[in-house]
Amino acid sequence: MHFHPLTDADKDEMLKEIGVSGFNDLLQGIPSVLRHPKLDIPAGLSEFEVQNLLKERLGLNQSQSDLLSFLGGGSYDHFIPSAVAQIISRNEFYTAYTPYQPEASQGTLQTIFEYQSLISELTGLDVANASHYDGATAVAEAVLLALRHTGRSKILVSSSLHPHYRQTIRTYLKGTPYIMQEFAFDENGQFSREDFMKHLDPQVGGAIFQTPNFFGVVENLMGVSESLHEAGALLIMASHPLSLSVFKSPGEWGADVAVGEGQPLGLTTQYGGPYLGYFAVARSLMRKIPGRLVGITQDSKGRRAYVLTLKAREQDIRRERASSNICTNQALCALTACVYMTLMGTLGIREVAEINLDRAYYLRAEISKLPGFHVNVNLPIFNEFVVRSDKPFARISEILKSHLILPGINLDEFYPEMKNHFLVCATETKTKGDLDRYVEALSQC
Amino acid sequence: MLISTDSRTSFEKSKPGRRGATLTSSRCLDYQPVQKISESLLRKQVLLFPELTEPEAVRHFVSLSKKNYSIDTQFYPLGSCTMKYNPKVNEWAAGLDKFSALHPFQPEETVQGMLSIFYDLEQYLKTITGMDAFTLQPAAGAHGELTGIMLVRAYHNATGQGHRSKVLVPDSSHGTNPASAALFGYRVVELKTNDRGRVDLEVLLENLDDDTACLMLTNPNTLGLFEEDILEITKQVHSKGALLYYDGANLNPLLGIARPGDMGFDIVHLNLHKTFSTPHGGGGPGSGPVGVKKRLIPFLPLPVLEKTAAGKFTWNKDAPQSIGRVKSFYGNAGMLLRAYVYIRSLGLEGILKCSEGAIVNANYLRKKLKKYFPVAIDETCMHEFVLTLKFATNKGIHAGDIGKRLLELGFHAPTVHFPLVVEEALMIEPTETESKETLDEFIEAMIAIAREIEEDPKVILDAPRNLPIARPDEVLAARKPILSYRDLVREKALQSDGVSVS
Numbered sequence: 001m002h003f004h005p006l007t008d009a010d011k012d013e014m015l016k017e018i019g020v021s022g023f024n025d026l027l028q029g030i031p032s033v034l035r036h037p038k039l040d041i042p043a044g045l046s047e048f049e050v051q052n053l054l055k056e057r058l059g060l061n062q063s064q065s066d067l068l069s070f071l072g073g074g075s076y077d078h079f080i081p082s083a084v085a086q087i088i089s090r091n092e093f094y095t096a097y098t099p100y101q102p103e104a105s106q107g108t109l110q111t112i113f114e115y116q117s118l119i120s121e122l123t124g125l126d127v128a129n130a131s132h133y134d135g136a137t138a139v140a141e142a143v144l145l146a147l148r149h150t151g152r153s154k155i156l157v158s159s160s161l162h163p164h165y166r167q168t169i170r171t172y173l174k175g176t177p178y179i180m181q182e183f184a185f186d187e188n189g190q191f192s193r194e195d196f197m198k199h200l201d202p203q204v205g206g207a208i209f210q211t212p213n214f215f216g217v218v219e220n221l222m223g224v225s226e227s228l229h230e231a232g233a234l235l236i237m238a239s240h241p242l243s244l245s246v247f248k249s250p251g252e253w254g255a256d257v258a259v260g261e262g263q264p265l266g267l268t269t270q271y272g273g274p275y276l277g278y279f280a281v282a283r284s285l286m287r288k289i290p291g292r293l294v295g296i297t298q299d300s301k302g303r304r305a306y307v308l309t310l311k312a313r314e315q316d317i318r319r320e321r322a323s324s325n326i327c328t329n330q331a332l333c334a335l336t337a338c339v340y341m342t343l344m345g346t347l348g349i350r351e352v353a354e355i356n357l358d359r360a361y362y363l364r365a366e367i368s369k370l371p372g373f374h375v376n377v378n379l380p381i382f383n384e385f386v387v388r389s390d391k392p393f394a395r396i397s398e399i400l401k402s403h404l405i406l407p408g409i410n411l412d413e414f415y416p417e418m419k420n421h422f423l424v425c426a427t428e429t430k431t432k433g434d435l436d437r438y439v440e441a442l443s444q445c
Numbered sequence: 446m447l448i449s450t451d452s453r454t455s456f457e458k459s460k461p462g463r464r465g466a467t468l469t470s471s472r473c474l475d476y477q478p479v480q481k482i483s484e485s486l487l488r489k490q491v492l493l494f495p496e497l498t499e500p501e502a503v504r505h506f507v508s509l510s511k512k513n514y515s516i517d518t519q520f521y522p523l524g525s526c527t528m529k530y531n532p533k534v535n536e537w538a539a540g541l542d543k544f545s546a547l548h549p550f551q552p553e554e555t556v557q558g559m560l561s562i563f564y565d566l567e568q569y570l571k572t573i574t575g576m577d578a579f580t581l582q583p584a585a586g587a588h589g590e591l592t593g594i595m596l597v598r599a600y601h602n603a604t605g606q607g608h609r610s611k612v613l614v615p616d617s618s619h620g621t622n623p624a625s626a627a628l629f630g631y632r633v634v635e636l637k638t639n640d641r642g643r644v645d646l647e648v649l650l651e652n653l654d655d656d657t658a659c660l661m662l663t664n665p666n667t668l669g670l671f672e673e674d675i676l677e678i679t680k681q682v683h684s685k686g687a688l689l690y691y692d693g694a695n696l697n698p699l700l701g702i703a704r705p706g707d708m709g710f711d712i713v714h715l716n717l718h719k720t721f722s723t724p725h726g727g728g729g730p731g732s733g734p735v736g737v738k739k740r741l742i743p744f745l746p747l748p749v750l751e752k753t754a755a756g757k758f759t760w761n762k763d764a765p766q767s768i769g770r771v772k773s774f775y776g777n778a779g780m781l782l783r784a785y786v787y788i789r790s791l792g793l794e795g796i797l798k799c800s801e802g803a804i805v806n807a808n809y810l811r812k813k814l815k816k817y818f819p820v821a822i823d824e825t826c827m828h829e830f831v832l833t834l835k836f837a838t839n840k841g842i843h844a845g846d847i848g849k850r851l852l853e854l855g856f857h858a859p860t861v862h863f864p865l866v867v868e869e870a871l872m873i874e875p876t877e878t879e880s881k882e883t884l885d886e887f888i889e890a891m892i893a894i895a896r897e898i899e900e901d902p903k904v905i906l907d908a909p910r911n912l913p914i915a916r917p918d919e920v921l922a923a924r925k926p927i928l929s930y931r932d933l934v935r936e937k938a939l940q941s942d943g944v945s946v947s
Binding site: 121126174222275428432 | 521534880928
């Protein structure tokens with residue numbers, strides 16, 4: 001086995017040194033009834049056999065390279081510069097451990113510091129952590145933060161928050177004294193201000209708004225942070241990170257916490273993970289933020305040094321009194337996002353958002369011209385929007401399949417009242433030709 | 446110079462107008478949509494990103510990478526972290542377009558290959574651990590623990606035992622164990638381990654009652670010792686109606702040798718980034734699949750992967766007793782794929798070589814080092830063992846200092862000051878992918894350090910001298926947190942104004 005360097009001679013010599021006559025002597029502490037179970041594992045394969053197996057297995061898939069995809073809904077097909085994959089493939093990055101030894105981890109630590117800085121810029125909030133598992137878990141941890149911080153029992157979420165995020169929050173709160181309540185959205189998919197205010201009572205510790213929301217609609221949050229703060233509650237916001245170079249940042253809306261899915265920042269869609277959750281807070285919540293933080297300090301010679309800091313919040317020190325049980329973050333994914341944002345720069349990060357707007361607005365306008373398909377062309381969106389069809393979505397999906405197109409996400413799976421509604425996403429990776437091909441295929445339905 | 450001394454951030458290397466990526470200039474519309482959007486929705490805040498060309502950015506990050514130790518460049522005897530080699534074919538597989546370009550909302554019929562891999566991986570993990578079912582959802586070990594604790598609660602609630610409010614953990618456990626239990630309102634009781642570093646049956650029985658929800662255990666424990674009374678422990682815990690949770694962080698030495706399922710554990714989490722060779726990535730992404738015994742299957746998180754009679758794979762999103770969804774989509778798929786590739790590469794024979802190599806390497810190191818450093822519990826160990834540096838404290842030397850000296854000598858430090866039950870602990874886990882030659886070099890270095898403790902402690906206390914930084918001032922970092930580039934700019938401005946910020 002080419003990963004295991006001990007030769008038989010090595011082993012014999014080492015066992016002799018240890019003072020035992022054979023390997024099994026080292027297992028004496030294990031009750032004999034437990035020892036050497038029969039495992040049902042196939043025989044090992046050589047590397048090229050493994051490669052053939054993988055090609056065969058994965059060959060059964062059709063990916064977004066084979067199909068023209070208009071899928072979004074929390075995972076997006078964005079352009080990724082080639083340099084990103086090259087850099088994160090540096091062995092010194094991807095085979096390093098958590099940077100517990102700062103002297104031997106300045107590379108990882110500095111990139112996390114830069115990542116924190118970039119997330120802080122995007123969200124307009126002071127302090128970003130080193131990343132969380134993904135959008136859903138980051139949102140769920142933000143809920144716990146808000147409820148613990150305020151000592152309240154209720155969290156409000158808009159029903160237009162990503163269904164997976166709501167489901168995850170529900171899981172995290174099950175069996176705790178905390179509850180989640182949803183407030184409604186209107187016929188345009190925008191949150192209902194009236195219903196929100198109706199739910200806002202003295203038990204509310206925070207409210208979560210997603211913008212653009214799950215339907216792709218950019219929300220107007222005028223007055224929301226004021227209402228929440230007046231009620232002693234926190235505003236938590238979740239956004240597509242690339243939208244934030246154009247649309248008002250969580251900081252500008254007065255948010256206390258900004259969390260969300262970081263996958264659009266240079267990560268492939270890779271069947272849903274690994275992604276990363278970004279997590280930023282206002283300075284007043286700095287000591288409540290879960291997960292790792294990297295800060296700048298000096299070494300004993302007065303040179304700049306990057307270190308993990310404010311560790312007193314964490315499980316390895318605080319154990320049952322920690323602010324969260326999180327241990328590892330998604331460091332390599334945070335590095336990916338950091339490299340992506342650095343390559344994009346101030347100009348590129350704005351331009352990519354503008355191209356998303358161009359593609360989505362164009363596609364929506366073209367679909368609006370098709371008989372049998374309905375969209376609201378007046379809503380502010382970023383890169384996705386809802387289409388209502390007169391025909392069943394299953395049929396549209398079937399027809400578009402023959403055109404090698406994935407038309408979008410069926411919404412009635414998540415909102416049973418939204419029969420034949422689907423969510424369509426167009427990012428900068430789509431050309432005008434792609435969009436026209438999609439509209440042409442829809443017109444044949 | 447091989448390693449740059451430049452510690453400037455990308456922001457400090459920026460020049461306005463530069464960029465590192467090109468996008469298209471083609472537009473579909475003859476107007477800019479932002480002009481149609483209400484001003485009140487648009488960002489006015491300045492967005493300060495670094496501006497670098499591609500070659501500048503690449504040089505920036507590549508020179509940063511050289512400031513890291515990694516398993517591909519150094520020996521990493523980091524106890525409980527299982528820093529084994531990450532086979533490159535794993536990375537090759539994860540880079541394939543037929544995986545990386547899969548969207549999680551694609552119709553099931555377009556991802557059957559992927560799902561077949563998940564399904565097979567579940568079967569392999571089941572047979573390796575002796576459990577009846579697995580979920581691949583949890584994103585990391587700690588996330589697996591959280592899922593496990595949710596399963597405990599769901600099971601007790603469903604069986605009319607919702608009053609159980611206590612979780613027992615040994616005082617040698619990983620910090621995530623008590624943290625995960627406490628996060629969901631359980632009262633955590635720490636069990637003092639006996640003088641052989643194991644669960645003390647008497648202490649266990651004193652604390653075990655009808656209020657106990659579960660016992661969380663690592664086996665082998667963090668001292669690298671197998672819990673010899675494990676069958677009695679699980680019997681006692683079950684007799685009180687409580688469950689047993691297995692923290693799989695230390696599974697590596699048991700591969701093919703013993704199974705937590707056979708020991709009587711009800712719930713198991715694995716760390717694919719430890720035992721199953723997926724890269725640590727500088728601190729994630731991990732992956733923490735959870736396995737359960739039959740009676741807990743109805744509570745597993747959603748969605749649940751199923752194989753139909755026709756041999757098709759499908760996600761079941763509707764199991765009435767499930768704890769629900771624990772994250773978006775389907776777990777850290779990229780890590781699951783790598784673990785699958787690893788298991789197929791090793792096969793049964795290779796898997797047995799892992800545990801054998803891990804145990805032989807650890808005992809060899811222990812035996813060689815014990816002449817120079819006391820071993821906390823000097824018995825046959827499994828994959829790791831713990832040295833104590835208590836004897837050196839009168840020279841002003843602590844376990845952490847040995848770690849720093851090792852860094853200087855080109856080895857990553859062992860885990861220091863953990864487990865908490867050993868004073869001045871140095872926890873060493875070599876893994877099976879290290880050669881005898883590497884271990885011998887490490888032994889030589891440790892022998893030299895033992896001599897230095899006696900003869901020249903200063904050389905240890907001043908280490909490291911040959912790395913990008915010397916020891917950092919962690920107190921300053923926490924007292925005056927600089928957590929972003931903006932913080933740094935503010936701090937610099939204050940300094941140049943002569944304002945004291947201490």
